[in-house]
Amino acid sequence: MMDNEPELDGTGALRPPPIRGRGAAGNPPNRFESIAYTPDADADPEDAAKPATQYLADRSKSIITYNDSPDVPFEASLNPYRGCEHGCIYCYARPTHEYLGFSSGLDFETRIMVKEDAPALLRKELASARWTPKELAIAGVTDAYQPIERRLELTRQCLEVLLDFRNPVGIVTKNRLITRDIDPLSELAGLNAASVYISVTSLDPGLTRALEPRTSVPAQRLEAIARLREAGVPVGVLIAPVIPALTDEFLLNILQAARDAGAQFAGYVVLRLPHAVKELFETWLRQHFPDRAEKVLNRIRSMRGGELDTSEFGMRMCGEGPYAQEINSLFHVGCRRAGLALEGPTLSTASFRRCEADGQLTLFD
Secondary structure, X not given: OOOOOOEEOOOOOEEOOOOOOOOOOOOOOOOOOOOOOOOOOOOOHHHHHOOOOEEEXXXXXXXXXXXXXXXXXXXXXXXXXXXXXXXXXXXXXXHHHHHHOOOOOHHHHHEEEEOOOHHHHHHHHHHOOOOOOOOEEEOOOXXXXXXXXXXXXXXXXHHHHHHHHOOOEEEEEOOHHHHHHHHHXXXXXXXXXXXXXXXXXXXOHHHHHHHOOOOOOHHHHHHHHHHHHHOOOOEEEEEEEEOOOOOHHHHHHHHXXXXXXXXXXXXEEEOOOOOOHHHHHHHHHHHHOOOOHHHHHHHHHHHOOOOOOOOOOOOOOOOOOHHHHHHHHHHHHHHHHHOOEOOOOOOOOOOOOOEOOOOOEOOOO
16 A cells, blocks of 8 residues: 555544654544534645644733642643644643644644743742742643744743742653753752653654654653753653553663663553544554554553543543553552652742742842
């Protein structure tokens, strides 16, 4: 079969071909919209094979968001971008793009909302007397170090604001670009106010390119761990997601490789497939791994009560059943052997200082 030639799925419908450099191969319907876009059959196939990324202004009036989920280890977070060009096919955040009228598929990775005012909004919110100092998570939804950050530096500017206020921050990323910001991170770390998780899913660069097309390859992520540790920034590895029968084989080796690079702690999350991500992931799986697709899907169902996803608190992140227990046991054994802690440091707000919105320290702080 020729490259980019459509295949039939299990129902006899056309399955879109993979797109080089993208995770999704198309745009599934938005669950909130009654009208769906169908590409013109006469459209130039070259255009479909090379969808361009668009950057759109996000005029949000605030930057800090709050959650009370028992599954999430932070109360407050900020995200300079909505959508993510990394294109990880499994990303649980894809359905958030549907609230904007977009699709969870290609739209999520090609229509990036940019919060140009993020640093100014952050300064204003931290300066407010209503702000109670607490750890802020960066990239709780999409990756703050996705490709456009190299040019716009919004995440770096937010870190500089956090350093001014000495407000603690925790970061998760799949991109070694974070090493560009070692200077503010190391200053915050000196105040026990910064920690980083580098997310590593596989040690196979070929699998990584297919699964997470615009992220840093595994060796670069391990290098980022080493550089952060050398700079005195508490750093750990997050194996997220663990995909049964596809990436679980790397779990022990990732833990050891991360420890060898300097990681101090570790965590993991089992694959989640909310809403349209189920369809996107299954399509991707049958395109790239048709020989083991059913095995992977059946393993997922075994951890999700017979379904491909569950939203039940307490089970979303780890799954349930014998196979989920096996992953959990393997993770704990791997951490024990590698000498990795099971959680990161508790960050401190003791050094927090209130600044004015213009950056000046308040008189009596």
